[in-house]
Amino acid sequence: MKCLDLSSKHLCNVAGQGIAIALCNNNTLTNLNLEGNYLSDEAGTALAMALSKNITLKCLNLKNNELGNKAGALIAEALCKNATLTNLCLGDNNLGELAIKPLAKALYKNITLTHLDLSNIRLNESAIKALADALSKNITLTNLDLSWNELGESAGKALAEALGKNTSLIDLIHNPHMNDRIL
16 A cells, blocks of 8 residues: 555544554555644654654645644654655644744755645744745755745745745745735
8 A cells, every 4th residue: 555545534642653653664655644633742743753764655644633842843853864755744733933943954954855834833933934044955845835824024034035045946835815826
């Protein structure tokens, strides 16, 4: 099996942790969709550890799982080690600055991630500036979704400056109402 869609299956933390254990030893699964299961930080932490060990997964959708700063920071740490993941969806989670700043740092090191969804995670100015700094140096990310996050003027300027230096980003979604793209 290469693709597994377990979206909106009402999975609990224990199920999420079980999936993470299986993911550590799996060498065929390339696409895992866990959207809308409200797994929370405990399962998110286990999945982050699995992500650092897994060598086949290319797409991981963790949208709307009540992941918090702890899981987000550990996922960022896993991205520094993972060399196969190309698509990561973290939208609609409770990720704050304590998760986004490590994620921005991971974007310096990771050379495989091309698509990143950070929609509706209530990014603050400082987190957006950290992402902008990473974007100015990242050479692999082609798609970034920041929709449903309020970008202030200084964060917008930081993103604009980063886009002037970035050579890989093709699609930056930023406006929730018109689905406008900056690029």
